[in-house]
Amino acid sequence: MPILEIKNAELSIDNKKILKRLSLNVNEGETHAIMGPNGSGKSTLSYMLAGRDGYELDNGSITFDNIDLTQLSPDERSNLGLFLAFQYPVELPGVSSTNFLREIFNSRKKHLGEIELSHLDFIKHLRKVAENLSIKDEMLKRYVNFGFSGGEKKRFEILQMALLNPKISVLDETDSGLDVDALKIVSEGVNNLKNKNNAVVVITHYQRLLDYIKPDIVHIMSDGKIIKSGDADLALYVEKNGYSEILNEKN
Amino acid sequence: MVATTETINQVKTTTDKYKYGFSTEIEVDKAPKGLNEDIIRFISKKKDEPKWMLDWRLEAFKKWKRMEKPNWAKVSFPDIDFQDIYYYAAPKSKKKLNSLDEVDPELLKTYEKLGIPLNEQKMLAGVAVDAVFDSVSVATTFREKLSEVGVIFCPISEAIKNHPDLVKKYIGSVVPVTDNYYTALNSAVFTDGSFVYIPKGVKCPMELSTYFRINEKNTGQFERTLIVVEDEGYVSYLEGCTAPQRDENQLHAAVVELVAMNKSQIKYSTVQNWYPGDEQGKGGIYNFVTKRGKCLGENSKISWTQVETGSSITWKYPSCILMGDNSIGEFYSVAITNNAQQADTGTKMIHIGKNTKSTIISKGISAGKSQNTYRGQVQIQKSAKNARNFTQCDSLLIGDTCSAHTVPYINQHVSNAKVEHEATTSKISEDQLFYCMQRGLDAEQATSIIVNGFCKEVMKELPMEFAVEAQKLIGISLEGSVG
Ligand SMILES: Nc1ncnc2c1ncn2[C@@H]1O[C@H](COP(=O)(O)OP(=O)(O)O)[C@@H](O)[C@H]1O
Numbered sequence: 171m172p173i174l175e176i177k178n179a180e181l182s183i184d185n186k187k188i189l190k191r192l193s194l195n196v197n198e199g200e201t202h203a204i205m206g207p208n209g210s211g212k213s214t215l216s217y218m219l220a221g222r223d224g225y226e227l228d229n230g231s232i233t234f235d236n237i238d239l240t241q242l243s244p245d246e247r248s249n250l251g252l253f254l255a256f257q258y259p260v261e262l263p264g265v266s267s268t269n270f271l272r273e274i275f276n277s278r279k280k281h282l283g284e285i286e287l288s289h290l291d292f293i294k295h296l297r298k299v300a301e302n303l304s305i306k307d308e309m310l311k312r313y314v315n316f317g318f319s320g321g322e323k324k325r326f327e328i329l330q331m332a333l334l335n336p337k338i339s340v341l342d343e344t345d346s347g348l349d350v351d352a353l354k355i356v357s358e359g360v361n362n363l364k365n366k367n368n369a370v371v372v373i374t375h376y377q378r379l380l381d382y383i384k385p386d387i388v389h390i391m392s393d394g395k396i397i398k399s400g401d402a403d404l405a406l407y408v409e410k411n412g413y414s415e416i417l418n419e420k421n
Numbered sequence: 422m423v424a425t426t427e428t429i430n431q432v433k434t435t436t437d438k439y440k441y442g443f444s445t446e447i448e449v450d451k452a453p454k455g456l457n458e459d460i461i462r463f464i465s466k467k468k469d470e471p472k473w474m475l476d477w478r479l480e481a482f483k484k485w486k487r488m489e490k491p492n493w494a495k496v497s498f499p500d501i502d503f504q505d506i507y508y509y510a511a512p513k514s515k516k517k518l519n520s521l522d523e524v525d526p527e528l529l530k531t532y533e534k535l536g537i538p539l540n541e542q543k544m545l546a547g548v549a550v551d552a553v554f555d556s557v558s559v560a561t562t563f564r565e566k567l568s569e570v571g572v573i574f575c576p577i578s579e580a581i582k583n584h585p586d587l588v589k590k591y592i593g594s595v596v597p598v599t600d601n602y603y604t605a606l607n608s609a610v611f612t613d614g615s616f617v618y619i620p621k622g623v624k625c626p627m628e629l630s631t632y633f634r635i636n637e638k639n640t641g642q643f644e645r646t647l648i649v650v651e652d653e654g655y656v657s658y659l660e661g662c663t664a665p666q667r668d669e670n671q672l673h674a675a676v677v678e679l680v681a682m683n684k685s686q687i688k689y690s691t692v693q694n695w696y697p698g699d700e701q702g703k704g705g706i707y708n709f710v711t712k713r714g715k716c717l718g719e720n721s722k723i724s725w726t727q728v729e730t731g732s733s734i735t736w737k738y739p740s741c742i743l744m745g746d747n748s749i750g751e752f753y754s755v756a757i758t759n760n761a762q763q764a765d766t767g768t769k770m771i772h773i774g775k776n777t778k779s780t781i782i783s784k785g786i787s788a789g790k791s792q793n794t795y796r797g798q799v800q801i802q803k804s805a806k807n808a809r810n811f812t813q814c815d816s817l818l819i820g821d822t823c824s825a826h827t828v829p830y831i832n833q834h835v836s837n838a839k840v841e842h843e844a845t846t847s848k849i850s851e852d853q854l855f856y857c858m859q860r861g862l863d864a865e866q867a868t869s870i871i872v873n874g875f876c877k878e879v880m881k882e883l884p885m886e887f888a889v890e891a892q893k894l895i896g897i898s899l900e901g902s903v904g
């Protein structure tokens with residue numbers, strides 16, 4: 171069953187074409203990896219999916235569970251079950267992490283027509299989820315992403331993913347800035363959430379993440395399009411030979 | 422704390438945008454429109470006042486007639502016709518009220534709608550309320566418990582009769598009658614307000630709270646509050662305001678005076694959500710208020726905390742006169758303007774005593790076509806050796822049609838004093854909105870969270886039960902400003 175279908179997506183920013191007839195299908199239960207040189211448009215793709223202002227399609231279509239995404243606001247897309255772990259998570263000064271998490275958690279519950287958790291029950295739930303990601307209480311008392319280290323920010327993104335339990339998650343360079351231990355913890359966190367009804371798309375430069383999060387399909391992105399797709403071995407190939415050969419082969 | 426989902430519900434279910442925009446049908450007793458000596462005599466007589474009070478009022482009236490309206494604030498509005506206002510309106514009641522049961526049920530219903538904790542259950546919450554309905558205090562709870570420890574908390578009209586020495590000594594001692602046009606007017610026609618007296622060494626056992634409400638059409642409300650805290654005393658006073666929705670503008674010109682003796686502390690918190698007028702700027706309250714505290718004693722402290730979300734025009738500068746050595750003045754403010762609202766607010770810190778310290782944290786949030794000005798003065802007089810001030814003024818803009826201004830005045834006459842001023846203006850960031858919305862919050866929830874974060878330093882100064890209300894208000898006031 172397809173969750174996400176992107177067909178011939180074209181997008182430009184300041185009259186510069188960034189995405190060029192990009193297509194991608196993601197089915198339930200799948201893990202995809204997108205690799206590609208800096209500036210090839212990976213983050214742009216993730217913003218486009220999440221519905222960021224200014225990242226509207228010029229041409230093409232995106233559907234999520236057969237619903238046309240292009241007309242929906244970021245929160246509506248989120249509520250359908252689309253999650254984006256930001257490459258650069260945003261600081262919210264003055265907003266306590268715990269309260270923010272409770273807010274998004276209960277807002278999601280409410281959207282699903284489920285019962286919201288009381289403050290106390292939420293705290294219990296949060297502790298458990300945070301513990302699995304080795305996130306300390308102390309961090310949750312701080313303001314959202316404010317003064318977090320690179321690694322803390324990435325873990326906090328996965329914590330939100332775990333709380334929202336999305337249908338499809340796009341992780342934009344979640345591995346960058348993580349040391350080996352943290353990488354392991356985060357990967358395990360993602361793997362634990364994985365099941366046959368949801369899907370994960372990881373954007374990364376490095377094979378080392380893919381040692382932990384095993385992709386079913388690997389895509390190589392360059393200059394706004396996917397130029398090659400293959401199985402997990404493609405990532406190993408890139409790791410060994412770099413992108414240049416694939417790029418050349420294409421030209 | 423961020424806005425709760427409850428906030429959002431509330432916003433969503435508020436079909437009529439101003440939640441407090443109902444008015445109460447009750448019989449009222451009012452003086453004819455207009456202002457002259459006879460009206461003042463009428464008010465004084467209604468209040469059964471002693472002669473000295475009447476004389477004081479008449480004197481103020483004389484002075485007022487010779488004064489000019491101030492025009493330095495960055496607000497604009499049509500001229501007010503002072504002869505077109507009722508200066509006295511009171512719910513009709515035949516006898517003195519001894520308990521809540523005797524209060525007009527219609528009135529109680531109004532309070533209920535306002536969420537004022539007047540009933541038994543709410544009393545358990547530990548809030549004593551002196552509710553001012555138009556011009557007369559109709560119910561005062563907890564007074565007995567307070568009087569056990571010697572605290573006086575009553576309508577000022579009663580204090581004038583029962584504690585004339587205290588009132589005589591302090592009324593006008595912090596805010597002189599002729600301080601400005603509106604204080605002179607208030608001194609002539611004030612109809613009610615609260616009086617608080619904390620004796621030596623007493624920490625007031627509960628938060629004192631007064632809700633003001635303008636109900637009657639075309640009524641100016643001129644309340645007058647006086648709080649005196651003796652040596653080593655402490656009080657936290659909460660003031661909340663709402664007014665019904667009306668097409669015409671209403672005037673509110675209050676005077677609040679605080680006096681703090683040696684080592685005493687006064688914490689004065691306000692949540693002001695008078696009717697702000699409609700989206701086009703029709704109607705709404707003119708809120709022209711003079712609030713000032715005097716740290717008369719050494720090591721005394723006065724803190725003003727305000728969350729201003731309402732009124733079509735706000736003109737208000739809660740100030741501190743730091744006379745006692747080592748005294749401390751604080752001002753924490755959140756002022757939100759939306760649509761056509763105008764706010765010109767800030768503070769004055771007058772350093773007179775040695776080692777006096779003041780802190781000013783002001784957070785202005787503007788949306789719609791509104792105007793939001795911070796106006797602050799820090800004055801370090803010659804005697805104020807070693808005085809310190811820290812001012813931080815942050816403005817947040819939502820949209821492109823509003824504006825924020827910061828007008829600091831610093832007069833420093835002492836070389837070893839230290840005055841620091843920081844100011845920032847930022848737009849609500851698209852990054853932050855997108856981040857919150859990606860997590861499923863809609864534009865209004867997201868804005869409310871970001872704005873509450875922006876105001877954090879001030880909100881944490883509010884007493885708990887007020888903080889929750891204030892957060893909700895922030896959500897409600899910004900409704901329609903994004904998306
Ligand atoms: N807001 C923007 N304004 C102008 N150019 C942008 C903007 N965002 C991205 N780009 C350009 O789009 C291209 C793709 O960027 P990005 O999606 O961040 O690539 P990647 O994530 O693959 O490194 C780059 O050339 C970048 O300079």
Ligand SMILES: [Mg+2]
Binds near residue numbers: 212257
């Ligand atoms: Mg990127």
